[in-house]
Amino acid sequence: KRPQELTLAQYVDGILAGDITILSRAVTLIESSLPKHQELAQQIILKCLPHSGSSVRLGITGVPGAGKSTFIEALGLHLIEKGAKLAVLAIDPSSERSKGSILGDKTRMESLSSTPNAYIRPSPSAGSLGGVARKTRETIILCEAAGYNTIFIETVGVGQSETAVHSMVDFFLLILIAGAGDELQGIKRGIMEMADGIAVNKADGQNIQKAQLAKTQYSNALHLFPPTRSGWIPRVETCSSILSEGISNIWDMVEEYMHKTKSNDFFNQNRREQAQYWMYESINEKLKNNFYHNALIKNKIAEIEPLVNSGQISSFEAARELLELYNKQV
Amino acid sequence: KRPQELTLAQYVDGILAGDITILSRAVTLIESSLPKHQELAQQIILKCLPHSGSSVRLGITGVPGAGKSTFIEALGLHLIEKGAKLAVLAIDPSSERSKGSILGDKTRMESLSSTPNAYIRPSPSAGSLGGVARKTRETIILCEAAGYNTIFIETVGVGQSETAVHSMVDFFLLILIAGAGDELQGIKRGIMEMADGIAVNKADGQNIQKAQLAKTQYSNALHLFPPTRSGWIPRVETCSSILSEGISNIWDMVEEYMHKTKSNDFFNQNRREQAQYWMYESINEKLKNNFYHNALIKNKIAEIEPLVNSGQISSFEAARELLELYNKQV
Incomplete structure (x- = not known):
């Protein structure tokens, strides 16, 4: 039988009380790919951040x-x-x-x-x-x-x-x-x-x-x-x-x-830099994903990479052509 | 007095003949930010690549x-x-x-x-x-x-x-x-x-x-x-x-x-990987530049970074908000 759904407050209270079952269920939300779960997870995290x-x-x-x-x-x-x-x-x-x-x-x-x-x-x-x-x-x-x-x-x-x-x-x-x-x-x-x-x-x-x-x-x-x-x-x-x-x-x-x-x-400075690092890192990863998962780009890369490898076209010219193709679409 | 402009063929022939003056002028084209120079430079590079x-x-x-x-x-x-x-x-x-x-x-x-x-x-x-x-x-x-x-x-x-x-x-x-x-x-x-x-x-x-x-x-x-x-x-x-x-x-x-x-x-493999590296590296840099040089994004980062630093918002939530703002525009 499926466990009863919890409210945001129940999650947060449970976590702050050290309830290991609720903690585990919240982590499962974090790991879920369902948008609904993701949204709830983000709300829980926001409430937990100060603690x-x-x-x-x-x-x-x-x-x-x-x-x-x-x-x-x-x-x-x-x-x-x-x-x-x-x-x-x-x-x-x-x-x-x-x-x-x-x-x-x-x-x-x-x-x-x-x-x-x-x-x-x-x-x-x-x-x-x-x-x-x-x-x-x-x-x-x-x-x-x-x-x-x-x-x-x-x-x-x-x-x-x-x-x-x-x-x-x-x-x-x-x-x-x-x-x-x-x-x-x-x-x-x-x-x-x-x-x-x-x-x-x-x-x-x-x-x-x-x-x-x-x-x-x-x-x-x-x-x-x-x-x-x-x-x-x-x-x-x-x-x-x-x-x-x-x-x-x-x-x-x-x-x-x-x-x-x-x-x-250094401890505090490092923690701040880490928080920034993850902000920028996840932005950069998303920007790259959008580009490289684009169907037209994928095809073009399959076509152009061998030319780069064999020195028939320079790396930068290949990059320029790919970006031009991408910008035409967006 | 300004030196006479050279044609593509004159550049390429000069370089292949080892003419140090023409080589220097071609490198200057590579370093120029003028689109006209850039285009000519790319043509010269393409002709030089096989050599x-x-x-x-x-x-x-x-x-x-x-x-x-x-x-x-x-x-x-x-x-x-x-x-x-x-x-x-x-x-x-x-x-x-x-x-x-x-x-x-x-x-x-x-x-x-x-x-x-x-x-x-x-x-x-x-x-x-x-x-x-x-x-x-x-x-x-x-x-x-x-x-x-x-x-x-x-x-x-x-x-x-x-x-x-x-x-x-x-x-x-x-x-x-x-x-x-x-x-x-x-x-x-x-x-x-x-x-x-x-x-x-x-x-x-x-x-x-x-x-x-x-x-x-x-x-x-x-x-x-x-x-x-x-x-x-x-x-x-x-x-x-x-x-x-x-x-x-x-x-x-x-x-x-x-x-x-x-x-x-390893030598050849490494050279091929380097050529690929520079293709991907210059694409990634351009994608990031487009994002981070965007005026709205700049303002939003100035606003959100202190919240990330002080732990009031998670790094990933901040990234999500920035990307959402960016996607609305493009």
């Missing part, structure tokens, strides 16, 4: 096999023990799913998902990166309004989604493992320079020494990077998620970062 | 003070001695000019500019990054048609222009100097991961040891980066541009790279 913003937003990325789920479980339980209310969200656009599904089911975080103070919500199951990112960012607002003071956003470290995650979190954590030198095989270039911290996971048993060595190497490497805008110097820590060792060091690092960036006002 | 593409395109970046001009002079003279014909171009959008002007005058490359086989063309003096990048990319085509088999594109390493340069060259070289740890002060994060090679310049006199140490450190750091798409492993070399020492090692590295990427076909 949002006061959490720590932590982005977590790493290659499949780095032990992200286990790490999230270990860090999550540690924080809940200390009194946190934790929401775990994910950005995992369907196009990237084949490369290493995350949070596909909650069974991978069994202890955490059975804890009352944890709310785990898998990635929206379909859509473009832009769409998925929007939904996740809006879900953050609802979770914060519902009293979650710690938000994890997980993503696989192989695609475009790290930039999206990086643009909606306060601290961006990269999970690596020590290995035979190919541990970064799947990580996209540029991600390491986004990281505010690196956790070398699986530092246990025979792996401890290798993990320590990796820590030293990555520390040296990070040291050679240009300074961050936040004034924070990214750090590397080792940990064992399975043994829950070193986990508190990593959270200490996040807290130190929060303290520093709140003192120098 | 372009066979050069080595080298991107060179580094902070002001790293000795880029001296390095370009040393490497350029080395290559010309070996029989090269060299064109030196620059991307230096006016908005970034204050941060460290480059190639502002040829006097900084005195020996090179008096060499018949070198063609030095400063950055177009005004315009958006997109506009400047387009002009530089089109100038590459003309230079190649004029027989220049080596193209340098110089940029300051502090702004947005490295991505533009990276997207139009085969090899991207980062010039650094050894220092007290703040040598990267001005370099934007992410640039190091774009580099196919690093030259630690000013390895002379009392600086040699420091430069060697820096080489080791950067080599170790690069080693920790994920593999490049080209299959090439970026390398670090030291050099002294003033003494012309180590310069040939750096060119050997470029040649090795060219050999490797031509063998594994």
